[in-house]
Amino acid sequence: MSEQPAGSEKALLMLSSTGDESAFTLLFHLYKNKLYAYVLRLTESEMLAEDIVQDVFMKLWNEHASLAGIDNFGSYLFRMSKNHAINHFRRMSHETLLISELFQADPSHNATEDLVALNETEKLLSAIIDKLPAQQKTIYQLSRQEGRSHEEIAELLKISPNTVKNHMVQAMSTIRTQLRRHSDTFLFLALAAFFGK
Structure with missing residues (x-):
């Protein structure tokens, strides 16, 4: 324009x-x-x-x-x-630093606990995504899990790119809110790092 x-x-x-x-x-x-x-x-x-x-x-x-x-x-x-x-990069740096400090400060921390924490993280995130409205869930999965662009998703679902963007904004907002609501401090930090990848 x-x-x-x-x-x-x-x-x-x-x-x-x-x-x-x-x-x-x-x-x-x-x-x-x-x-x-x-x-x-x-x-x-x-x-x-x-x-x-x-x-x-x-x-x-x-x-x-x-x-x-x-x-x-x-x-x-x-x-x-x-x-x-x-602010995004500051937040991500801060979360990464806090997670690193928590791991170093815990002498009993080991690789098995890492796997358990990761599994819990994946379960919680999957549960939240499963509860999204059908269209939001589909668009989120196509975007974040399959790496498709908004234009590709729009063409695939026969909707406008703006509609795709609106659904993604709503889905991301719901997921972030639910992560904060359902996790304790440590798990939220781990989720934030995992979710922000």
Whole structure:
């Protein structure tokens, strides 16, 4: 899509701030490709880049009333996405470090316990995935377990790529929430590392 005049973009922000979905969708299509390319350079991961772009726009929509106060939407988007990427890597580094420290601090820790913990992790994750709505479950498995792109899944299931993305966002949100709810501190850290692969 071609660049929008600044006045037009400001009008879209004003409309979006009132809850106008059409205006917000136009903003999304105006920036999604540039933002995805930028985040992909930062993360070097297509799936992570897609997730971050989705998370950023979902956060913006959930807080759409604040959009009217943004002067330079492009700069705001890129800064917000960069912060999301940084926070993701900080979180993953912190979780990895904590797991490593827990293993080192436990003199009775051994390979058998590793296998038990991994089996418990896989069981819990599988149970959560099994309880997802059918469409979400199918899309999650095609994406995360078979490594298919959103476009491939859309073609396979005869739905739009946006529908695939929406289902993935909902599935990921449900899984993260359930992991936190059903696990103790140590297991959650192990799950976070396992789930974040």
